[in-house]
Amino acid sequence: MESFLYSVSHDLKAPLISIQGYAQSLEEDFGQQLAEDGRFYLERIRRNATLMESLILDILELSRIGRIREHPEDVDMDGLMGGIAARLGDRFAQAGGGLVVKEGLPRVHGERNRLDQLFTNLVDNALKYRHPGRPPRVEVDGEVVDGEARMRVRDNGRGIPERYHGQLFNVFQRVPAPDLPDPGGTGMGLAIVKRIADTHGGRVWVESAEGEGSTFHVAFPAAREGDA
Amino acid sequence: VTLHVLVVDDNDDHRFLTRRALAQSPEVTLLFARDGEEALLVCRGPTRPDLVLLDIKMPRKDGFEVLAALRADPRTASLPVVMLTSSENGGDVARAKALGADDYVTKPLDAKTFGERVRGIVAAWRDEATRRRGPG
16 A cells, blocks of 8 residues: 555656646746736646645655654653754744643654654644634643553644544544634644554544644553663 | 757656756757666767756666666766656665765756756866866
8 A cells, every 4th residue: 555655646746747847937938928817827726736745745755654664763752852842842932832841751662753753743733723712832741551651742722523533543634624724734644643653553542622622642562671 | 068968757748847947058958868778878879968867767767777777887987967856755865876876856847046057067077077087
């Protein structure tokens, strides 16, 4: 399945590159001659081509998880989450909110960059799907429970109605919210989260209610002493 | 000075867009090949290119196979090669570098900067060739 996705997404890119290339040529060679309507249509072609490129890149990314493996290591989640906080903390601060990472997170045996990608996606989602009426806040904590390293990412965002919980981690799944600003994105972020958790022998689930924020739980087999 | 640039790409539209990207470079004369086998024939033929723009995913022989064959042949071992690709795939970049590619460009090409880049690569290669030959 992964190699099929990889092959299909590569084949989808070739015509997309042509569309982008011709749209760019049209703008550069004839942009000045286009009326306002024409420039609007051209802008829409480019915007949709960019969205399609994001979709294809996400499919490619999904196909790589598990197919192209890094050497697993004993990952210090305090350090990993500290790196994510350093990268994303300013965006929470600018929005008047905050990102808090509790100390003493469990160690996880796995692929460092994939684990970073998983938790970056979850934290970034909290920014994207923030509640319109309050500044975004996220708290990350974790502990070892029954031999599992359990991590929690809790946000105060717009929340997810229960009827969507079962499909939330499917590809191209976005929760409809017609009355709220569209945060963009492709609907692949949580599918990538689940795929990474799966390839680490872990699991992911959500507790959430509409308007009341979400808590994402990720459980991995705990790193054993001597893993490195 | 005329620069002979060989564009190797199996996609008609991509060849056309590469031609357009270099349209503002009057010193460039383009040669075209539609697959890897054809590219090797041109590179070993009478009109040897000064630079090869090489797509990766192609029938018969892909870009990596062509690059490896060029580097293995003393007649073409030092020929500058720029890989053209449809995605910024770290694995592809590393493989292209390991096989001796001179540069790596993601499509669609930017007409404003691409011609300049091509001229820079060929100029550097000619300087190096002159230095090796020595004075006189």
